[in-house]
Amino acid sequence: MPAEPPFPHAYQPFPHAVLQALAESPGTVAFEHGDRRVTRGEVLETVGRLAGALRDAGLGPGRAVAIRTAVTPEAFAAHIAAHVLGCRVVGVRPGYPAGQLAHVLGTGVDALLADPSTLTPELAGAAGRPLPLLSLGPCSGASDLLAYAGRAHSLAIAARPDDVAALHFTSGSTGRPKGCAITYRALGAHWAWQPRAWGPAAAELAAGSGRYLLFGTLASMVVFEFLAPCLLGGGTAVIPKDDGRPLFPDALERHGITASIITVPRLCRMLDLLRDDPDRARGLRNLRALMVSGSPIGPRRLAEAAERLGPVVYQGYGQTEAGSISIMTPGEIAAHPPHALAAVGRPHPGVEITIRDDDGREVAPGATGEVYVRSPYLMAGYWGQPEETAETLRGGLLRTRDLGRLDADGFLHLTGRTRDVIMVNAMVVYAGPIERVLAGHPDVAEAYVAGAPDEDTGEAVHAFVVPAAGAVPDAGALSALVRSELGDDSVPRTVTVVHGVPEAVGGKPDKRALLRLL
Template structure:
């Protein structure tokens, strides 16, 4: 397939595995899987998928747990040039039927994910499994063959469909091509930046959890494996995942969402950290308040990185410990500097670039961004303008090149027909010393159409007064932005995507006031 200097994905990974067959690739409970064994597993699964009729341009949906076999079947499908669709956990039967109805030829499950609703949602697609599962063909029972099947991907074929969270409707599949993966910031070692190289070196023992349907998880897992590290999957029932698993498994690196970091810091308050081996902890998926970042750096050391990206674009920018050391007064409020492969343009409502320091909508252009939403041409045209991707995030760049976010262009609440942005309110609330995290959502209101409702996680030992927080918002943003209610919550609910679940906040804590 390849028409450029870099080899097509996943062949860089296969070569890395082939180069050190005896070193460990995965620790899964008490199992140790070497690189040679992982390579053989990918080869056998590729042969099994091919015998099931799969190859270039065919759609394969993966709905699996986190395991070496799940990762191997993902890579095997790419080796055949398939279109891999990553199914998030937690989909309702309706949403499951929606995503599995997007030109899928086969669905791969395992014993942890097989459910009755999946068989009906799969429709005519073949159901395949990793191990014996009733109603499915066991891929692991295939004997394999000599070498890899002689099938190659085509550059402009879609390699991966990864889904938006669907918070405003049905999830949309973001299409990434094999050409795009061939220029990816983490999947292609020939294009690694100093940042990617540093991560690969730090991920000697990478804590792997969550879901392989997340491209963020895949990005850093691949950096681990391509860099010679070992991915550690904690066994079930080992107690609180954080910080227990980091200590027990001598973890050197991982990636997690901001709410998980908050939970880990809370657990560490009453005892020493014991995490001296940690070299890189990447936070992503949702904004990290300056308070939490400062606390994390104080407790864990200069190992915390704050990443910013979207499902459509992949990684956009990264705040590093070096940025924080250089600009301690301003950097913690930012999301760092754009990656070397990313161009950024901040634009006004008319689409015109704005001056440095002025807020506008963030547009990005990367060689690995999506080519469009699968089966949604009109929405694709709205998102992609002359090669630039609309992030629908609001922010600005400062004179040092640091990028700051102030909210979502569409995370709005209509108060008395006036547009109120949730992001700036969250920023003001999180700036109060008594607030560790702040989230704002809108709900119908008989008097104003919609009303602003705020939910805060207090800083340790603090109990900020709601009226004081409202006055802070009023002074900074005006009367329309003042929250109707300010509710203190112990922690923020987290959606399957790893992001804060504002709908759950309203349902769990809002009924008495809505």
């Protein structure tokens, strides 16, 4: 490590808090990766070495590096090294089809960083132009950054506050992925990376993250964000090897995991396994914090999760454009009756939520409207899409496109999506309310609604329901329930019973895949 202080600037943008946490406890284990134990000091040394290699490759403030790697300690160090230099980090998710991959790499990328497991010919050629190839390990045609023997970087942060630090992409379920541009100023203000700004809920989450299950991709804002309470709170991030078994609950059991994030489809599958084999729940006795994220979970499933797993389940709400917006703690879940568990928590410190009508005016307390968010870590805009940015960011507020209401205690309740609509007989029908009505039936554990073209009505509503334990949902009864509460236009044309829901990119339920079942 260099003799000079690693944090020489008065202004300390991201990743100052990360470097400080690594430096303050160099002997503690930051990552457990298979048989390897990587200390915080070793991670910090790797950050300095990789930053030196990236610097010598011509990267620095305002330059962009696309990163697509497996989840490893070295991959995390590469992300932090690029941020130390002030680069724009373009996260490349696995699984992009060729067109979307070319779109992501066409956002002004100056170099492509991968590892031997991800640097495929398809990835290397996707940009349609020559790009310098960098690798974490030996790889044909690429510079091996881990073999760099030059001068390590001093870890003086070169980032400029208003430069874009990261492009995090929306799922692309409606077309091309949109790159959400997050500045260094915004990342530096983000609650997850600022322990001094943690509210009680975040501090509680960090305290339970002694052994945090790290999986997925660091290109995901959610994965990257919820790693912070673990590393900054003194915990160890455990990266499981892929042995073909489901992560949940197997990896939780094998590794003595205390905390993790989980998507709704994965949680539902785990609950079904635990229902069939209740003894397995004893293997989860170390679990302290399980954050449900990616999409809202139905009240019935959330209540079941709290009952089977104990007071460890958190409900979170956020967007790629804004990061984590609100959080609901296990204590708050326990205090709500099951029918009120549609709440997704109260906002993090520094986050303001308002509910507004179609003209952007605040509605009366308790009324339903579109959810708007103000916070210091909103995106600066969609990369290269000024018109879409202007539609989404208005006067410092982010239009979430979600419908909801705030109750008297400040809890946000989501009721649907402004764009998750189906045009039936030229009438706007929202999928969210239909899903809530269906999920409220005692024979239904989960409900998903999508629209498809229809010769008679323009579009038609199609419902997909997961049955409650031991139940056989009756399509006629479910249709009658929707008709009685929402009217004829909202009645599903079909009701299909499914026993699991496929995941789209980002862990959300894949409604397109469900429609292919028709």
